[in-house]
Every structure is written in structure tokens, then in C-alpha cells.
Amino acid sequence: MSDGRRELILEELGLAPCWVRRELLTADPAAVEPTPVIAAPPPSAAIDAAIDAVIAPTQTPGGRPSRMAQIMPAEKPAEVQSEQPVAVATGPDKRALAIAQLDWPALQAEVAACTACSLCKSRSKTVFGVGKPDADWLVVGEAPGAEEDRQGEPFVGQAGKLLDAMLASVDRSRQENVFILNTLKCRPPQNRNPHPDELALCAPFLHRQIELIKPKVIFAVGRFAVQTLLGREASIASLRGKLHDYRGTPVVVSYHPAYLLRNMPDKYKAWQDLLMANKTLEKHKD
Structure with missing residues (x-):
């Protein structure tokens, strides 16, 4: 999907990004209209962790912890x-x-x-x-x-x-x-x-x-x-x-x-x- 189409869909859903493109910035800060504050997207690792707890193995074939296991929090991960x-x-x-x-x-x-x-x-x-x-x-x-x-x-x-x-x-x-x-x-x-x-x-x-x-x-x-x-x-x-x-x-x-x-x-x-x-x-x- 093109970036333009995705931005239109996200805007329709009320999930438009809250950042301002660099090229739109001007020397006069007052010239830039304020952008509504919307919560930032969740870190992809948080979603990855919940999914990998079900699908991805926590160890490599050699017995070493996988990369996902190394970045997972210490507490018990999400389970099915x-x-x-x-x-x-x-x-x-x-x-x-x-x-x-x-x-x-x-x-x-x-x-x-x-x-x-x-x-x-x-x-x-x-x-x-x-x-x-x-x-x-x-x-x-x-x-x-x-x-x-x-x-x-x-x-x-x-x-x-x-x-x-x-x-x-x-x-x-x-x-x-x-x-x-x-x-x-x-x-x-x-x-x-x-x-x-x-x-x-x-x-x-x-x-x-x-x-x-x-x-x-x-x-x-x-x-x-x-x-x-x-x-x-x-x-x-x-x-x-x-x-x-x-x-x-x-x-x-x-x-x-x-x-x-x-x-x-x-x-x-x-x-x-x-x-x-x-x-x-x-x-x-x-």
C-alpha cells in the first residue's frame, strides 16, 4: 500500500500520526500550526513479545536463548x-x-x-x-x-x-x-x-x-x-x-x-x- 493511501486510511480511523514533516518546518515556529497530540504507537517489541511467546521458540537449536528470549521482560510472558x-x-x-x-x-x-x-x-x-x-x-x-x-x-x-x-x-x-x-x-x-x-x-x-x-x-x-x-x-x-x-x-x-x-x-x-x-x-x- 502506498504511503499516501495508508495515511488517508489512518486519518479516517482517527489514528493519523502526530509528527510534523521536516520540510514543513519553517524558521518561524509560529507559522507551524499546532498538531493534535495522539498517543504514540506501541513499541513493536511489545506486540512481538506477546506473539513470540506463542509461536517463536525461546531457545535456538544449540540450546542458547533466542534473540526474542533475550529481549523479553523477566516476568512471565503472555501465553495462549x-x-x-x-x-x-x-x-x-x-x-x-x-x-x-x-x-x-x-x-x-x-x-x-x-x-x-x-x-x-x-x-x-x-x-x-x-x-x-x-x-x-x-x-x-x-x-x-x-x-x-x-x-x-x-x-x-x-x-x-x-x-x-x-x-x-x-x-x-x-x-x-x-x-x-x-x-x-x-x-x-x-x-x-x-x-x-x-x-x-x-x-x-x-x-x-x-x-x-x-x-x-x-x-x-x-x-x-x-x-x-x-x-x-x-x-x-x-x-x-x-x-x-x-x-x-x-x-x-x-x-x-x-x-x-x-x-x-x-x-x-x-x-x-x-x-x-x-x-x-x-x-x-x-
Whole structure:
């Protein structure tokens, strides 16, 4: 991505740099307009440390500490939080087992025809997902909104525009190298929170999608997405900044774009999460 395009995207996200180019400086300091103070980006070593604690070895083949181990702080480094996905149901579940055997076209058809919970009565369209089915970056959201319900595609409203801008800032897009889906495939009425039984009945679809996509990193936004993937209830703030694990795949937790539209100061935190996901992907490829 060109520097000019990246600067425009960062400015749109409210993350424009706070420095002034040398050539813009004049002999008269008063001639330079003051620049708003924005927190400086986090040291790359801080993000590298959290990722390398999961992916990079701490010793070389000869037994000597690796370079990353030498620069890591003395305290215990960030570790993968190993959690099990939320149980779909107790006892044998023939429906979940059947879904786990479906290929991609059959899974799409099963989602479109699903009547497992009452959400099928109020939906306009199911929302299966959008993007490249073999993408190495997967975004998992919560539930469709009104516009998603009308179009049958996730993240197409204002929150979707913000998500697209966020992804573009790290050279990602739903058209080229990202797949985007929601935990629930149907919209809850009046955008209410999903009920536990709705999440449980939809979870087999989510798990099968991830198994077929085989992403190298999952970017989970919103507490219901995180709850379903990691099998635990905790605040997004407490889960950010560290890598988690979903069946062997690194998971980076962040705020939902709809939340960011209402809480603009947290956009910078979401930018940090994007950087962590991007660096995780780069190191996973090495």
C-alpha cells in the first residue's frame, strides 16, 4: 500500500500520526500550526513479545536463548489462553455431528434452510458469510443487524464500513484475503442480545465454517463471538492484548465496530489489536 493511501486510511480511523514533516518546518515556529497530540504507537517489541511467546521458540537449536528470549521482560510472558469452545449440547447431538460432515456448498444450504430456533420466523435472510473461503484471516462477529438481514451479508452498515477501513489499514479486504462471518446466522428481533440456546444451536455452523476455512488467525470482535469461540465469559478489555487459542488457531480479541462507533477513544485500542493480528499472521507463515 502506498504511503499516501495508508495515511488517508489512518486519518479516517482517527489514528493519523502526530509528527510534523521536516520540510514543513519553517524558521518561524509560529507559522507551524499546532498538531493534535495522539498517543504514540506501541513499541513493536511489545506486540512481538506477546506473539513470540506463542509461536517463536525461546531457545535456538544449540540450546542458547533466542534473540526474542533475550529481549523479553523477566516476568512471565503472555501465553495462549487455552479454552474449550462452548458446548453445543449435552449428550449425543446428531444434528451437530451431521453438520460437522458437510462440505462448503452443503453447509451453505443447511444454513439457508435452518429452522432449529425461533429466529427463523422473523429473519428475512440468513447471513452465511462473505469473502474468500480459503482466507488465512477470519473475522468473527456476533449477530446480523437490520441491514445484514436485508442483504444477507455481514457487516454492510456503518459498522461494516468501519471494519472495511480497519482491515484496509493492514492491507486486508473481504474481496481479497479475509473471510467475515457472524456467530449467529439470523438476526435477533430489534437487535437484542442472542439467547444462550440460539448461540448453542448456531455454534455447529460456526465450528464447521472455521474447520473448512482453516484460517491462520481469527480476529474475534464482540463478547458473544468471544464467548462462543473461547468458551468463557469475560470482558473484551480483560481479553485484549494477549493471544488466545481456538483448536490450535491463534485468536486476537477486539471491540466490535458497532461499539467503536459509540466509543471513539477505543478505536486506537482496536488499531493495536489489528497490528497484533497482522503480526501473528506474519509469524505464523514463517
